[in-house]
Amino acid sequence: MHPMLNIAIRAARKAGNHIAKSLENAEKIESTQKGTNDFVTNVNKEAETLIIDTIQASYPEHCIVAEEHGAIDGKDNDVQWIIDSLDGTTNFVKGLPHFSVSIAVRFKGKTEVACVYDPMLNELFSAQRGSGAQLNNSRIRVKQLKDLQGTxxxxxxxxxxxxxxxxxxxxxxxxxxxxxxxxxxxxxxxxxxxxxxxxxxxxxxxxxxxxxxxxxxxxxxxxxxxxxxxxxxxxxxxxxxxxxxxxxxxxxxxxxxxxxxxxxxxx
Structure with missing residues (x-):
């Protein structure tokens, strides 16, 4: 496994576990509106901090673009981590168990590794450029369609x-x-x-x-x-x-x- 994918998965699991655990104390979830029909919670920010800390422990020189923290510059501008600590915030706030942690690493403008983690189903989707995509270590492939009938x-x-x-x-x-x-x-x-x-x-x-x-x-x-x-x-x-x-x-x-x-x- 690509070492940066390994770190991305570690970070995604940490964040996902924190998000899932926070639902056990739903009364402590604080939601604020940051834009039109756009919400953020304290859990988004806490999960994002966990991800950033995990990345920076191994790659302190890399750039990070995070939904809540914004752009964090590093010494190595060729490598950029793109983070969504809680994709599906509205679902989370409403108690609908469908949301994810999303982490991608781009090198000179091309995405090299990526993972998306659903903490409620413990499903980890991952990919490395040129090496295919996986769901919990099993290879996945798109269905080839003849047309849109029945889709x-x-x-x-x-x-x-x-x-x-x-x-x-x-x-x-x-x-x-x-x-x-x-x-x-x-x-x-x-x-x-x-x-x-x-x-x-x-x-x-x-x-x-x-x-x-x-x-x-x-x-x-x-x-x-x-x-x-x-x-x-x-x-x-x-x-x-x-x-x-x-x-x-x-x-x-x-x-x-x-x-x-x-x-x-x-x-």
Whole structure:
């Protein structure tokens, strides 16, 4: 195993165990609003600190980009850790047991290793660039689709960007004519991992942040998933707009986005 993946997994498990344990004392969870329909808890921050401390104990010179702490500069600007200590905060606050810890390591702009940990199911998704993707040490692969018939597509509603709601629902309505059903589960990192594991057939969402995408994207790609932005390009880390599936699945989803999306979300 890549040494940095080993540290990422160690950090993710520490954070995940802390998050799971905190649910035993739910009255001590403090939630505050940091933006429109966007919440953070004391547990997010505590878990993030655990991750940062674990990384810095082994790699004090590396850069870190964390959702709550922001950018932490290091001496080695080539290596960047991208952290989401609690992807699915709303689920966590509501007591819905579906959330994850997401950690990716990028070297000179390319994601090299990644892990996403679901502490409630004790499921660890991981990948190393060029070496495939795994779920708890078993290899995972995306399902290859012929078309969208019978598929289940995961998504996330644009609750932070409701100005795009009308266009987004047009896309969903059009897609619904071809696919069987949708899932809106609340953790984009796990959506990408579930796609990698064949639990869902496709995923699309707009307005995501790098920490939402970075780890799940590598795990998905190493499982054979095609990942694009809404125009079919590869600028999703910057735009935050993601489409993912097998090759034919992506083609089908993109068709509906192009035909029904407005200019603002197709950029």
């Amino acid at each position: 289940v597509i995961a998504t996330g509603l644009p609750y932070k960007q409701k100005q795009h709601a009308e266009s987004f629902f047009k896309i969903m309505s059009s897609l619904f004519a071809d696919c069987a059903d949708f899932r809106r589960m609340g953790s984009p990192a796990l959506d990408l991992c579930y796609l990698a594991a064949g639990r869902i057939d496709g995923f699309f969402e707009l307005g995501l942040k790098p920490w939402d995408i970075a780890a799940g994207e590598l795990i998905a790609r190493e499982a054979g998933v095609i990942v694009t932005d809404f125009s079919g390009g590869t600028d999703y880390m910057k735009s935050g707009n993601v489409v993912a599936s097998s090759a034919r699945g992506v083609k089908g989803i993109l068709k509906h986005i192009r035909e029904n999306g407005n200019e603002a979300i197709l950029k």
